Amino acid sequence: MSQHQVSKESILDVLATILDIQELDMQMIQFMRLKKERENELGNINAIKKDLMHKKTVKESEILDLKTNMRLSEGELKEIQEKIKKLEQQQSSIKKVEEFNALSQEMAHADRDRNHKEQAISDLNDKLAIEEEMIKNIQESLDSTTESSRVLENEIFERLTKINVEGKQLLKQRENLVVKANPEVFSVYERLLKNKKDRVVVPIENRCCSGCHIALTAQDENLVRKAERIVFCEHCSRILYWVQSEEFEGTTVAPTRQRRRRKTTS
Ligand SMILES: [Zn+2]
Known part of the structure; x- marks a missing residue:
C-alpha cells in the first residue's frame, strides 16, 4: 500500500473537501453524459434530414437531365418530321422511277x-x-421528418440549455471548493479522476476498496483508520477513507449514502 504524506492539515479535513469536489465532479460527468446523449439525438435527426435533402437534390438534378433530354429529343423529332414533309413534297414532283x-x-x-x-x-x-x-415521396418524408422533429428538437435544445446553466453553477461551486482544497492532494485527485472518470476517493466497505472491490489487509485498514496520511488502494490507486471516523460524522463523508453538506469548515 502506497502512502502519501500531507502537511500538518488533518487528513480527514483534506479528504472532506476533496469528497465535496468529487460529488460535484460526479454530477458534472453525469451532465456531460446527458449532454452527449442529447447532442447525439440532435445529430441523428439532422443526419436523416440531410440525407433526405441530399436525395432530393440528386433527384432534382436527374429530373433536370431528363427534361433537357426530352427537349432535345423533341427538337430532333421535329426535324425528322420536317424532313419527311419535304421528302413527300419532292416525291410528287419526281418523274424518273429510280429517283x-x-x-x-x-x-x-x-x-x-x-x-x-x-x-x-x-x-x-x-x-x-x-x-x-x-x-x-422524398419531399413528403422530408416534410413529415421536419414536422415531427421540430418538437423533439425544441425539447432537446431546452434540455441542453438547462444542462449548460446547471453545469456553469456546478463549476462555480467547484471553483470555490478548489481554493480551499489541499493543492497536493487535489492534483493527485484530478489525475486519478482523469484516468478513471469515476469516484477516486472511496470508502473501505467490508474490508474491501469500494472502488475496485478487492479485499484489503487488516493492516491496510488500520492505516486508513488512523488517517495519519493519504492511503491509496494498491490495486486501483484510489484514495481510501474510513467512513466510521468520528470526524466524518455529520459531514459529506457520513457513512450513509445520502451525504449531507459539511456543517463546519476549517
Ligand atoms: Zn481499489
Missing part, C-alpha cells in the same frame, strides 16, 4: 428514325413520371 425509288428509301429511313425518336420520348416521359413520383 422515286431512292426517295422512297430515304422516306422509309426517316420514318424509322421518327419511330425510334417517338419511342425514346415516350420512354423519357415514363422515366420522368417515375422520378417525379419519387421526388414527391
Whole structure:
C-alpha cells in the first residue's frame, strides 16, 4: 500500500473537501453524459434530414437531365418530321422511277428514325413520371421528418440549455471548493479522476476498496483508520477513507449514502 504524506492539515479535513469536489465532479460527468446523449439525438435527426435533402437534390438534378433530354429529343423529332414533309413534297414532283425509288428509301429511313425518336420520348416521359413520383415521396418524408422533429428538437435544445446553466453553477461551486482544497492532494485527485472518470476517493466497505472491490489487509485498514496520511488502494490507486471516523460524522463523508453538506469548515 502506497502512502502519501500531507502537511500538518488533518487528513480527514483534506479528504472532506476533496469528497465535496468529487460529488460535484460526479454530477458534472453525469451532465456531460446527458449532454452527449442529447447532442447525439440532435445529430441523428439532422443526419436523416440531410440525407433526405441530399436525395432530393440528386433527384432534382436527374429530373433536370431528363427534361433537357426530352427537349432535345423533341427538337430532333421535329426535324425528322420536317424532313419527311419535304421528302413527300419532292416525291410528287419526281418523274424518273429510280429517283422515286431512292426517295422512297430515304422516306422509309426517316420514318424509322421518327419511330425510334417517338419511342425514346415516350420512354423519357415514363422515366420522368417515375422520378417525379419519387421526388414527391422524398419531399413528403422530408416534410413529415421536419414536422415531427421540430418538437423533439425544441425539447432537446431546452434540455441542453438547462444542462449548460446547471453545469456553469456546478463549476462555480467547484471553483470555490478548489481554493480551499489541499493543492497536493487535489492534483493527485484530478489525475486519478482523469484516468478513471469515476469516484477516486472511496470508502473501505467490508474490508474491501469500494472502488475496485478487492479485499484489503487488516493492516491496510488500520492505516486508513488512523488517517495519519493519504492511503491509496494498491490495486486501483484510489484514495481510501474510513467512513466510521468520528470526524466524518455529520459531514459529506457520513457513512450513509445520502451525504449531507459539511456543517463546519476549517
Ligand atoms: Zn481499489
